[in-house]
Amino acid sequence: MQPLILRRAGFITQAAKYSRYYSTRFGYSHSRSLVFSNFGQPEKVLKLHSYSIAPPYDDIINVRFIASPINPADINQIEGVYPEKPEFTLGLGTGDKSAVPGNEGLVEIVSCGSKVNPSIRPGQWAIMSGPNFGTWRTYAQAKESNLIMIPNKEGISPVQAATVSVxxxxxxxxxxxxxxxxxxxxxxxxxxxxxxxxxxxxxxxxxxxxxxxxxxxxxxxxxxxxxxxxxxxxxxxxxxxxxxxxxxxxxxxxxxxxxxxxxxxxxxxxxxxxxxxxxxxxxxxxxxxxxxxxxxxxxxxxxxxxxxxxxxxxWSKENEAAKSQMITQIFDWIRDGEFRDTPYEVTRWSEDTELDTLIEPVKKGISEYSGRKGIFVMEED
The missing domain is CATH 3.40.50.720 (NAD(P)-binding Rossmann-like Domain)
Structure with a gap:
């Protein structure tokens, strides 16, 4: 019989010599996400949606979002005026095909399918490798190609990691x-x-x-x-x-x-x-x-x-290796105190956060220029 190893609110199961498999409590994660089914003004088209994420298998990685910035490009994408269009899908469990906004974000690895590179382990940090992933949510499933791993998170704050890519x-x-x-x-x-x-x-x-x-x-x-x-x-x-x-x-x-x-x-x-x-x-x-x-x-x-x-x-799509090297350099500057944060304003996102609270910083990004970047910071369940 294989050992059962407790981990925070979930558990990890391992089949020695055969595969590696991690799952959250009862095998599923509960994700809360901002979604939209039609292009338009964010306050009119964004909805708050909850859905379950199954345990990962094969090359799938379950991730928890830690912080997700609100960039002008994100708002333009919701409005339908940005060149990059998100994928609208029924995979989120919505009645109509929907997409998750947000292109930049920091995640923590929660659990991995059996075919994921063994170097990727729960607790590690990663950022999105490119746009259109949909980062305004609390949990998601990804593949290795969606992520740039952060080997050393010492001396880097979640906000600094989440905002490095843009x-x-x-x-x-x-x-x-x-x-x-x-x-x-x-x-x-x-x-x-x-x-x-x-x-x-x-x-x-x-x-x-x-x-x-x-x-x-x-x-x-x-x-x-x-x-x-x-x-x-x-x-x-x-x-x-x-x-x-x-x-x-x-x-x-x-x-x-x-x-x-x-x-x-x-x-x-x-x-x-x-x-x-x-x-x-x-x-x-x-x-x-x-x-x-x-x-x-x-x-x-x-x-x-x-x-x-x-x-x-x-540029990022065509220069994956150079992007990783550049981000490593910027993180080194942050650790050395050579590079400071852009002023930002945090909106806390918990299980009880309501739609109006989440839409407010998005609206502010449209109507005001305060010189402060809006960032969703997700509170762990």
């Missing part, structure tokens, strides 16, 4: 992949107090880069400027100040700006094109203003600037 990774790739920036070189960015903006400031500081960081004019501008300089921003200016090219020249001492990171669009992006130096590169990764921008002909003809787009989801 903002820090986007900033890392844009600073690294488009221009051969070296220590002392300048880059400029708008939306500098966003998650990507704060990440770019810190990664730039670590790599010895200089940054010009543009933010919207606001009443508390002095406080914000001080905050971003403390992260390592060389200079922090407002959108109105960015229009003065003589002011920019005084900041740089005439040194050319080689890279511009655009998350806004509209007039703000056009100003970035004017700030760029000879053969500079303008990289667009967002469109907060929801308006197109024009590039002055003189910048294209006489300065030979190049315009690019960047989408971390597409």
């Amino acid at each position: 903002n820090p990774s986007t900033a890392y790739r844009m600073l690294k992949d488009f221009v051969g920036l070296g220590a002392g070189d300048y880059f400029v960015q708008n939306a500098a107090n966003s998650g990507v903006g704060r990440s770019a400031i810190q990664i730039g500081r670590i790599w010895g880069l200089k940054s010009i960081n543009i933010v919207r004019d606001r009443p508390d501008i002095d406080k914000l400027k001080e905050e971003l300089r403390a992260l390592g921003g060389t200079e922090v200016i407002t959108e109105s100040e960015a229009k003065d090219r003589r002011y920019i020249a005084r900041i740089t001492g005439g040194q050319p700006v080689k890279l511009a990171l655009n998350c806004v669009g509209g007039e703000s992006a056009t100003n970035l094109a004017r700030i760029l130096g000879q053969s500079g590169h303008l990289v667009t990764y967002g469109a907060m203003a929801k308006s197109p921008f024009s590039v002055p002909a003189s910048a294209l003809i006489f300065k030979n600037i190049c315009c690019h787009g960047f989408w971390i989801s597409a």
